[in-house]
Amino acid sequence: xxxxxxxxxEAMRAQMDTRVxxxxxxxxxxxxxxxxxxxxxxxxxxxxxPIYKVxxxxxxxxxxxxxxxxxxxxxxxxxxxxxxxxxxxxxxxYDGCTMCSRCSMVCPVGIDIAYMIRKVKEGLxxxxxxxxxxxxxxxxxxxIGSPMGVTLKTLDATIRVQExxxxxxxxxxxxxxDYLCLxxxxxxxxxxxxxxxxxxxxxxTGVSWTISSEYFEATNTGVQLGNSKMAATLVERVVSAAExxxxxxxxxxxxxxxxxxxxxxxxxxxxxxxxxxxxxxxxLLDELRRDGRLKTEGVNTDRLSYHDPCNAARRGGVIKQPxxxxxxxxxxxxxxxxxxxMNWCCGGGGGVSSNERADPLRLKVFDAKKRQLDAIxxxxxxxxxxxxxHMLEDGLEENEMHDIELLGITELxxxxxxxxxx
Amino acid sequence: MxxxxxTANRHRRIIVWSLMLLIALMLxxxxxxxxxxxVSPEAGGVPNPGTELWRAVRSGDKGTSQVQGVDTGxxxxxxxxxxxxxxxxxxxxxxxxxxxxxxxxxxxxxLVSGPLRIPGGATGKKIQRxxxxxxxxxxxxxxxxxxxxxxxxxxxxxxxxxxxVLGPEGFGLTASACKExxxxxxxxxxxxxxxxxxxxxxDNIYARGDITWLLKGGGMFGGGHVxxxxxxxxxxxxxxxxxxxxxxxxASGLVLDLAVFGQGREVMAISHVLHGIAxxxxxxxxxxHIYMGTAGVEGTISSMTNGYVDEAWAxxxxxxxxxxxxxxxxxxxxxxxxxxxxxxxxxxxAND
Amino acid sequence: MFAxxxxxxxxxxxxWVFGIGVLWGILSIFRVRNKPDYSEPRGSGTAGxxxxxxxxxxxxxxxxxxxxxxxxxxxxxxxxxxALLFFAAPHVLFFEAQTGLGWTPMPYWxxxxxxxxxxxxxxxxxxHRVMHPVTRLLSDLDDHLAAxxxxxxxxxxxxxxxxxxxxxxxxxxxxxxxxxxxxxxSRLMHAFMFIPSRAFTGAWFGRRGVKA
Numbered sequence: 007x008x009x010x011x012x013x014x015x016e017a018m019r020a021q022m023d024t025r026v027x028x029x030x031x032x033x034x035x036x037x038x039x040x041x042x043x044x045x046x047x048x049x050x051x052x053x054x055x056p057i058y059k060v061x062x063x064x065x066x067x068x069x070x071x072x073x074x075x076x077x078x079x080x081x082x083x084x085x086x087x088x089x090x091x092x093x094x095x096x097x098x099x100y101d102g103c104t105m106c107s108r109c110s111m112v113c114p115v116g117i118d119i120a121y122m123i124r125k126v127k128e129g130l131x132x133x134x135x136x137x138x139x140x141x142x143x144x145x146x147x148x149x150i151g152s153p154m155g156v157t158l159k160t161l162d163a164t165i166r167v168q169e170x171x172x173x174x175x176x177x178x179x180x181x182x183x184d185y186l187c188l189x190x191x192x193x194x195x196x197x198x199x200x201x202x203x204x205x206x207x208x209x210x211t212g213v214s215w216t217i218s219s220e221y222f223e224a225t226n227t228g229v230q231l232g233n234s235k236m237a238a239t240l241v242e243r244v245v246s247a248a249e250x251x252x253x254x255x256x257x258x259x260x261x262x263x264x265x266x267x268x269x270x271x272x273x274x275x276x277x278x279x280x281x282x283x284x285x286x287x288x289x290l291l292d293e294l295r296r297d298g299r300l301k302t303e304g305v306n307t308d309r310l311s312y313h314d315p316c317n318a319a320r321r322g323g324v325i326k327q328p329x330x331x332x333x334x335x336x337x338x339x340x341x342x343x344x345x346x347x348m349n350w351c352c353g354g355g356g357g358v359s360s361n362e363r364a365d366p367l368r369l370k371v372f373d374a375k376k377r378q379l380d381a382i383x384x385x386x387x388x389x390x391x392x393x394x395x396h397m398l399e400d401g402l403e404e405n406e407m408h409d410i411e412l413l414g415i416t417e418l419x420x421x422x423x424x425x426x427x428x
Numbered sequence: 429m430x431x432x433x434x435t436a437n438r439h440r441r442i443i444v445w446s447l448m449l450l451i452a453l454m455l456x457x458x459x460x461x462x463x464x465x466x467v468s469p470e471a472g473g474v475p476n477p478g479t480e481l482w483r484a485v486r487s488g489d490k491g492t493s494q495v496q497g498v499d500t501g502x503x504x505x506x507x508x509x510x511x512x513x514x515x516x517x518x519x520x521x522x523x524x525x526x527x528x529x530x531x532x533x534x535x536x537x538x539l540v541s542g543p544l545r546i547p548g549g550a551t552g553k554k555i556q557r558x559x560x561x562x563x564x565x566x567x568x569x570x571x572x573x574x575x576x577x578x579x580x581x582x583x584x585x586x587x588x589x590x591x592x593v594l595g596p597e598g599f600g601l602t603a604s605a606c607k608e609x610x611x612x613x614x615x616x617x618x619x620x621x622x623x624x625x626x627x628x629x630x631d632n633i634y635a636r637g638d639i640t641w642l643l644k645g646g647g648m649f650g651g652g653h654v655x656x657x658x659x660x661x662x663x664x665x666x667x668x669x670x671x672x673x674x675x676x677x678x679a680s681g682l683v684l685d686l687a688v689f690g691q692g693r694e695v696m697a698i699s700h701v702l703h704g705i706a707x708x709x710x711x712x713x714x715x716x717h718i719y720m721g722t723a724g725v726e727g728t729i730s731s732m733t734n735g736y737v738d739e740a741w742a743x744x745x746x747x748x749x750x751x752x753x754x755x756x757x758x759x760x761x762x763x764x765x766x767x768x769x770x771x772x773x774x775x776x777x778a779n780d
Numbered sequence: 781m782f783a784x785x786x787x788x789x790x791x792x793x794x795x796w797v798f799g800i801g802v803l804w805g806i807l808s809i810f811r812v813r814n815k816p817d818y819s820e821p822r823g824s825g826t827a828g829x830x831x832x833x834x835x836x837x838x839x840x841x842x843x844x845x846x847x848x849x850x851x852x853x854x855x856x857x858x859x860x861x862x863a864l865l866f867f868a869a870p871h872v873l874f875f876e877a878q879t880g881l882g883w884t885p886m887p888y889w890x891x892x893x894x895x896x897x898x899x900x901x902x903x904x905x906x907x908h909r910v911m912h913p914v915t916r917l918l919s920d921l922d923d924h925l926a927a928x929x930x931x932x933x934x935x936x937x938x939x940x941x942x943x944x945x946x947x948x949x950x951x952x953x954x955x956x957x958x959x960x961x962x963x964x965x966s967r968l969m970h971a972f973m974f975i976p977s978r979a980f981t982g983a984w985f986g987r988r989g990v991k992a
Contacts, residue, residue: 025980027809032973035923036854037914041846052913071811074965110985111992112840114854115970116832116978118985118992270988273818283820323822323989347990348842439919443910446924453932457951458939561849563911568903601947605939612938616896735911 011089014133018066021125029122030067032115033057039109039119044351044374045102045367056109056119059098062091063126089133096135099126101364105230105263105356106316111347120321127232137361140231147227147240153360154191158219164194165217168202176205179251180216185290186253186282187215188224188244188268190261193392200260200392203420207291210423211299215257218247224264229271230357237267238275244268248282255283257290260414262317262355262391269322286318287416288390292327295334301424302334310336310413311384313375313398314349315391328390328415335422336388343381350374354397372401379410386411388418440733454578458602459594499692511697515704520584523708530712534719544725546740554736555753563735565627569620575613577711579606584704614681621674624667631658632667637748658749666717673710676702783950786957794957801964806972814980821987828986829979835991836978853904860898864891864934870943895938902931922967930968933959 037055040046045054052058065087068075078084107120130136143153150157165176177183185208193200208215221243228237248256258265269284285293294300312332318324325346332339344350352375353368375398379387387410389395395412402410485503493500558566582590583606591599638661640654646662647654654660659667680699683691691699721728727741742750839851865871869885876882886894906927909915933955940948963969985992 022812024809024812024814024976025984027812028973028976028980031805031809031967032970032977034967034970035909035915035918035920036850037909037912037918038843038847038850040914041843046914047846052917055914055918058918071808072965110981112843113981114836114839115974116836116981116992118981121981121984270819274815277818279818279820320990321988323985325990344842348840435917439910439916442921442924446928450928450931454935457932457936457955458948560908560912564849564904564908567907567911571903571907601945604942604945605948608939608941609935612892612895612941613899616900619900734913 008089010133010135011087011092014062014089014092014129014135015066015087017132018063018125018129019070021063021128022067022071025118026063026067026122026125027071029117029119030064030071033117034115036114039113039117042108042112044104044106044108044353044371048371048373049367053098054102056103056123057117059095059103060119060122060126062087062095062129063122065091066129092130092133092135095126096130096137099123099130100137100140100361101358101367103356104316104351104353104358106351107320108316108348108351111320124229124232128234129232131232136231137363139361139363140227140357143357143360144227144231144233144236147223147225148236151221151243152191152223153225153227154195156191156194156223158222161189161194161217161222164198165201168198168205172202172205174202174205174209176201177214177216179219180214181250182252183214183216184253185213185215185255185257186248186251187217187257187259187287188264189217189222189259190225190264190392191223192225192396193259193261196396197260197392197414197417199417200414203414203417204287206420206423207294207300207416210301210425211294213290213294216251216253218251220250221247224259224261224268226264226267227357227360228275229263229267230360234275237271241268241272241275244272245276245280253282255285256280258284258286260287260390260392260395260416262315262322262394265324266317266321286322286324286327286390288318288324288327288331291331291416291419295331300419302419302422303424304422305335305337306386306418306422307338308336308385308411309338309340309382310386310388311340311342311379311382312345312415313342313352313387313389313394314346315389315394316349316351316355318390319349320347324390328388331415331419332388335418340382340384342378342384344378350378352394352397353401354393359393359397368397369401369404372397372404375401376405376407379407384410386413388413388415390415436734443733451574451578454575458605459598498690502693505693507694507697511700514701519701519704519708520588523704524585526708527712527715530715534715538719538723543723546727546738547744548740550727550738551740553739555739555742555750555757556735557731557737557742558735560735562627563732565620565623566732569617569624572613572617572620573714576610576617577707579610579613580707581711582606583610611685614678614685617674618678618682621671621678624674625671628659628667629671632664634664638664655748656746658746658752660746662720666713669713670710670717673706673713676706677710680706782954783946786950786954790954790957794960798960798963802969802972805964805969806976809973809976817987819987822989823986825983825987828990828992829983831986832982832992833975833978835982836974849904849908853901853908855901856897857901857905860894860901861930861934863894864898864937867891868937895934899931899934902927902934906931925962926966926968929955929959929962 035057039057040052040055043054043056046052046056065085069079069084069086070076075084079086103120103123105120105123107118110118110120113119127136146155147153165178169176187204189201204215207213223240223243226237226240228234228240244256256268258268265284265286269286272284273280291300310332312328314320314325314328329339342349353372358364358368387398389398389412392414395414398412402408402412482504491501491503499505583603586599586603586606590602594602635657637655637657641656641661644654646660680703683699684696684703687696721732725745727738731737739750742753839847844851863886866875867883867886868891869888872882872885906924909919909923909927933952936948936952936955940952943949959968982992
């Protein structure tokens with residue numbers, strides 16, 4: 007048995023739990039999950055069927071955890087999991103799945119397929135079958151502290167520009183602040199207005215907040231790669247930064263997987279509850295709205311719509327909040343067809359956006375989003391994830407849909423803020 | 429790639445063997461309990477003392493009876509004898525001759541002229557001929573058709589073929605099982621026929637060129653190329669024989685199956701005559717269809733298994749349909765230009 | 781001879797294999813424990829587990845147009861089989877003889893229609909499985925065996941319907957015994973396992989405030 011295979015199998019064995027065992031013995035191969043998957047619907051290639059992407063884990067389960075499987079394997083009658091299988095599945099799992107979980111919502115026997123794909127990634131990563139782009143991003147995340155190589159210097163420069171633009175002081179390393187805000191590298195590099203918008207909103211609403219110079223990265227490449235150890239290392243950095251500044255809350259920025267990771271998965275990566283509460287920036291804005299602290303004036307009369315980031319909505323439960331916020335400023339808001347917990351992915355989640363090899367496929371499966379947008383043709387599309395926003399920009403560009411403007415929800419709110427002395 | 433082909437082959441084997449197993453089991457499962465039937469054979473053959481009486485009664489006059497119901501006034505049905513005569517002296521022997529001679533002709537034709545090859549050989553480029561739903565409809569109809577045909581033929585010919593083998597008690601059991609299955613699956617066949625009609629009717633309407641196709645015998649005489657759309661005239665004729673025959677079979681079958689609407693013996697006898705004739709005609713013509721779809725014409729069977737045919741096959745047998753498909757594909761491609769690498773990704777079955 | 785075996789020892793074996801096999805199948809998923817979830821829940825996991833178990837009986841509207849055949853044939857087959865298993869008159873008599881518990885069977889005409897609809901569902905599902913590139917790729921021997929065995933059980937049951945031939949009844953019971961022995965080791969286990977699967981997924985999403 008090859009070393010790579012041994013490593014992969016060991017990693018997957020460590021991932022085996024009651025849920026996987028139950029899922030594996032429930033699947034009847036009905037194929038309905040394929041019809042929910044943008045990679046299947048847009049390419050027509052049966053190999054992109056979600057449950058098929060779990061095949062390496064299923065083979066392992068069959069040969070080591072089932073009666074007939076064990077019997078057949080011991081007599082050499084069945085085809086065992088091979089290194090070739092792992093190599094063949096790399097492209098399906100890393101390029102052909104965004105972990106959007108749409109399949110998990112439609113399975114008639116209730117299998118959470120994305121949950122198992124995450125576990126397959128764990129095996130592939132351990133065996134060394136991960137795309138180069140993602141592996142490099144992981145290295146940068148561990149070494150530099152940002153998958154895109156954004157350093158504290160870059161952040162400082164960005165903050166200075168935003169301070170000049172807004173005329174507000176952006177708090178850095180303030181001990182005892184109520185909220186510690188994290189950013190995704192993509193935000194700092196691509197949408198720095200987000201930081202300025204936060205400063206404006208928090209001033210108007212009187213929220214005490216800070217940024218940590220020690221660690222400010224919200225994303226977690228360990229999750230996308232399928233490397234729990236790396237994921238735990240990165241989570242510990244957040245915990246340590248938050249503990250040093252003695253904050254009670256941590257804000258996840260406009261980023262989908264950052265939110266699910268730090269809000270839902272982080273305590274499980276480090277094996278203990280987090281010493282602080284985690285909120286998505288939309289959740290916080292909605293709380294401020296409900297408390298009457300967040301007030302807006304004027305509206306955007308464009309026909310706006312909302313793209314649910316899969317991780318925030320389907321896997322995070324932040325579905326109603328953005329809509330309540332948009333109701334304040336967007337009177338002509340129109341829902342996309344198939345929205346909320348059944349929204350179509352932008353095509354770049356789950357680490358696909360960091361994996362350049364997957365670009366042509368990603369732009370091909372953007373057709374699902376295009377179809378959804380074509381149905382109502384909004385004038386503006388609001389989202390709450392900087393990665394989604396990058397991917398949507400890319401897709402709209404590719405399809406020459408220049409009439410749709412992309413907006414971040416925080417900036418949209420900040421643009422309509424009632425300036426009151428907090 | 430090799431593993432995909434292997435998997436495809438393995439699946440094909442599984443499917444073929446499964447179908448054969450199903451048919452075999454249909455026929456042979458009822459044989460298992462024969463051992464049981466032979467253990468305690470009933471004594472039979474008591475001479476009937478009332479023979480003379482019954483002979484007199486069978487004149488067929490209508491009388492009155494305490495029991496009120498359909499045909500209760502008739503002690504002996506006078507049409508019964510005519511029906512029995514038709515079944516025993518005409519339907520059974522002529523049906524057997526019809527089916528047998530067509531089978532023999534097909535075998536002879538195959539031995540003499542062999543399969544029709546794709547001119548110039550296969551190109552390896554595939555185009556889709558039948559969608560998943562079309563194929564599902566087809567095989568659903570096929571399954572029911574053969575379930576009904578086999579059980580029906582056992583009921584019709586079993587007394588000659590099976591009684592000598594199984595003995596009267598054994599055949600009684602088989603016949604009872606076949607009758608139950610035949611009556612149960614019968615109404616479903618109507619569903620299948622209607623599905624077939626809805627799915628395929630639009631391509632089976634008469635079109636220009638069909639007469640020419642027929643006059644040239646589909647290319648067998650007159651020489652030269654014969655032009656055809658998605659279905660040629662021969663296929664269209666088979667479609668209408670199957671659909672209309674299927675409807676006659678279903679209608680007459682329902683009359684026989686659901687004897688609760690006041691239909692008397694006369695109606696039942698006529699229904700049975702229609703049912704028998706239609707069944708034997710459709711079964712006989714189906715031999716031709718099966719031959720053309722499998723051994724008779726190279727490259728045809730895949731259109732109903734994985735849904736794809738070779739381009740050369742399409743060009744040679746259905747040139748007008750091929751042209752339409754090319755035009756449609758051209759539009760699609762123009763639309764998808766620059767659609768990225770995945771645009772070329774076809775389903776694995778298409779590549780084998 | 782054969783009939784005595786089928787009604788006697790074969791039946792006992794089948795019953796034991798089925799009972800212990802199913803129980804073992806269900807219990808064995810707990811061999812590897814789930815890790816505890818330390819995250820602060822937003823909603824109730826229990827409500828999510830129950831909710832998902834009920835909600836997943838209905839298809840998501842977003843997918844209806846893409847999965848019509850699955851939905852129609854799936855319901856026909858499963859509801860039909862359930863009705864046949866528990867409400868066919870000979871079955872009710874059988875359960876009564878075995879357990880002393882009886883209930884009202886369905887009338888003969890209802891049996892016929894139910895049997896036809898479930899055959900319709902099963903045949904369409906299996907043929908579709910073979911024809912569709914996705915299910916063709918996914919399916920293995922187990923999928924086909926399970927479908928064919930179920931078909932044969934239903935077929936022999938209907939062949940024995942008239943009840944006049946002891947041999948046909950014995951044949952039906954024998955095929956049922958084969959199915960019962962095959963059941964715990966096969967994908968047929970989904971008949972029980974869908975409950976924990978839906979519950980796990982429902983609870984996981986429920987904690988996050990999502991209705992799965």
